[in-house]
Amino acid sequence: MSLLSNTAVLLGKELRTEFRSRELLTTTFIFILTIIVLFSFTFDPTSDESRRFAPGLFWLAFLFASSLMLQSCFLREQPNDTLSALRLSVSDPFSIFLAKLAANALFLLLTELLLLPFFTVMYNVPVLPVLHWLALVFFLASLGISIAGTALSAISAQARMRELLLPLLMLPLLTPILVASAEATKALLDRAPYVPWAGMGFLTVFDVVFLTAIWLFGEYLLEE
């Protein structure tokens, strides 16, 4: 019970500080919007071309943007040593991870949903008929990126070359998520759309495995 209540309190803190500064959301939104707009004008794709390559482009942009977003996840606890204060206060250190990954997943999901209309217009792909399935793919992929990214952010925050280390660790590890979510999105945006059960199954398994790993070993990642 204290795990859930601590997580809820910490999630409230993460959301409050972000919505007060809007630092991460603004940066991520502008970064991805720039990529979407730039590629749309550069390639000027037809509707069929868009259906083939736009999902990959969309998720690649999110992967890079998430490395920007996740970089500061634990780094911003360092100047005032607030991570130590959290470790001294919570009954289960897993709640620190749980709150951070939930906040990151929410921020990613929010950015995806905000950018979806721009994506639809710029690439001329109708998403309304499959919006609910698309939302599920977004949810599973955002969760996977956040779970693995938050753990790697905790590791890299303690390293000397932290700015370099996070993308180096994160990009190869998240490539399977990128492939699965791009394939799933492509299936949903097809002229004859179908539900990508294999892709969604893979994303679910990825999320469960990494969440379990953090639950088991996360405490060690927070140690000095």
Added chain:
Amino acid sequence: MTPPAFAPIGLRFEDIDKRYGGIYALRRVSLTIGPGECVVFAGRNGSGKTTFLRIAAQLVRPSAGKLSFSCASPNEETPAIRAGFVAHATMVYDELTAEENLLLFSRLQGTPKPENRVAALLEEVGLSERRASLVRTFSRGMRQRVAIARALLHEPAVILMDEPATGLDPQGVSWLAETLRRLRDSGRTILMSLHGESEIASLGTRAIRLDGGSVVADTRTGATFRSILTFADV
């Protein structure tokens, strides 16, 4: 005299080593701190005071050796220890207000009636009027007051303070000395690192000097106590 609402806690450090790479921050430190003692740690920069306090707070795991806690009464079971810790850094969020910071940590610690406790502590540290101001707008001394309030939120039985007077003005130092005197007299175990003699140092019932990660002096008596703080014997 009313008995304390907590069991006074003692700390036992057995052959504690802490290495960072090949460098020893602490080397074979063995100390027993009795329940209710107020211990002042002195030593030059890099002597191991901060590492020692962080090990006592269970934030840092020693490379070797063991830390254990004990109750004043040997029949009582030692509860899980959650020390109140004031570090070099303030350990509070600049983007939250003083009140939001204290409410956050009191809720995490499961303090009963957190709003009442936070209001009382803000009053005690003299920040009631600035409760709704973001901490980043505070002076260093005001941040230190928030840091001290955060450490005392859950009325800890063990209090660890790493140079707690940092940034405080003379009135702030007097306030802190009075607060620590009250806490010491209520039976709390206090470990603090300080530089030189001060109003706060005079509260100590024991002085220990660290040098190169080892204990080089340990006393409870007046003249030696002063010399440990002032390095007069070095």
